[in-house]
Amino acid sequence: MYYFDPHIHMVSRTTDDYETLAKMGCIGVSEPAFWAGYDRGSVDGFRDYFHQLTDFEPKRASWYGIAHYTWLCINAKEAENVQLSREVIAMIPEFLDCPGVLGIGEIGLNKNTKNEATVFLEHLDLAARTGEQILIHTPHLEDKYQGTRMILDMLCDDSRLDRQRVCVDHVEEHTAKAVLDEGFWAGMTLYPVSKCTPERAVDIVEKFGPERLLVNSAGDWGPSKPTAVPDFILEMRLRGHPESLIRRVVYDNPIKFFSQSRNFHFDPPQIDEPRADEPIGV
Amino acid sequence: MTVLPLDAEAVLTREQLKVRAKLIEIAAIFDRIDRAEGSVDDDVRMTEIRESIAILSEQSHRGARAERIQMIYSREFDPNWQQNLELTKD
Numbered sequence A: 001m002y003y004f005d006p007h008i009h010m011v012s013r014t015t016d017d018y019e020t021l022a023k024m025g026c027i028g029v030s031e032p033a034f035w036a037g038y039d040r041g042s043v044d045g046f047r048d049y050f051h052q053l054t055d056f057e058p059k060r061a062s063w064y065g066i067a068h069y070t071w072l073c074i075n076a077k078e079a080e081n082v083q084l085s086r087e088v089i090a091m092i093p094e095f096l097d098c099p100g101v102l103g104i105g106e107i108g109l110n111k112n113t114k115n116e117a118t119v120f121l122e123h124l125d126l127a128a129r130t131g132e133q134i135l136i137h138t139p140h141l142e143d144k145y146q147g148t149r150m151i152l153d154m155l156c157d158d159s160r161l162d163r164q165r166v167c168v169d170h171v172e173e174h175t176a177k178a179v180l181d182e183g184f185w186a187g188m189t190l191y192p193v194s195k196c197t198p199e200r201a202v203d204i205v206e207k208f209g210p211e212r213l214l215v216n217s218a219g220d221w222g223p224s225k226p227t228a229v230p231d232f233i234l235e236m237r238l239r240g241h242p243e244s245l246i247r248r249v250v251y252d253n254p255i256k257f258f259s260q261s262r263n264f265h266f267d268p269p270q271i272d273e274p275r276a277d278e279p280i281g282v
Numbered sequence B: 001m002t003v004l005p006l007d008a009e010a011v012l013t014r015e016q017l018k019v020r021a022k023l024i025e026i027a028a029i030f031d032r033i034d035r036a037e038g039s040v041d042d043d044v045r046m047t048e049i050r051e052s053i054a055i056l057s058e059q060s061h062r063g064a065r066a067e068r069i070q071m072i073y074s075r076e077f078d079p080n081w082q083q084n085l086e087l088t089k090d
């Protein structure tokens, strides 16, 4: 089955991973800007990173027939440095017209601090002023619930934002409902250690339905599995869910969400897959 | 809500060995703690574990057990957080 991985950090992955993804049916990825594992020292460090995201990564992806899209920001971890964050936010518009730039992301909170919230609000303001879509990182483990609620407060306070154009990512059992109820898109991240497993992501789809739900691997430089979306597809199938429902979550939904960005151009491949009511392999 | 294609018995049949393995794994971890020097009876992390285990068998949490356990491991949310952090929008 063809699918998108709407959140994966390919700069941290090898070219072999692109090949593996392509062989598993991945035809598009979207890559949010994130923390590189160390704090960058200057705005030029981010400018170089944005060049990589908008120039070299799309090229590398294209070698395997994968469309590459990206989101730009300074991540929540480095947002502790408010001065640097402001310089990065002022520089981002240089890249907003580049092909494949879908919006501002992944912004969010990490330890739910005042500085993180301040920089988050300034990113929201940038997105509102420039009409960009937004992709949001929610914190890990014990900080997730609190941070997600804080993020929802800030989003709901800004009447300029179109909720259909915002995705709140890394939702789990205790945060998915609040995000969906407020009218935002929700992303489920499949991680081997923290966050959600493929099985639990399928549970969430069963509980809330496929509307405005995305599934991603968030593959990066840490323990992560870039082929986690196919794991989700397999689990859906083994539980007997129809192909049409699976395709909706891993293919139709990302395209629907991304299509709201002016820089999203995608030529869908000819899909010749079994209909929902056809048994597989017949 | 999406209709589950599998009925309860089919789900149990599919998951039973996984549940068994995870329960034995947890039991073995407790045994390991017991065999080690010292005590963690008053450790807040043990309290969280005990509360989580209780949720597994409480009927009132049917259908929301994962969410309940997630909340045991979550910091509290204060609706007045913006005032407390003295967050000002400018």
Ligand SMILES: [Zn+2]
Binding pocket: A007, A009, A032, A034, A106, A137, A218
């Ligand atoms: Zn990420």
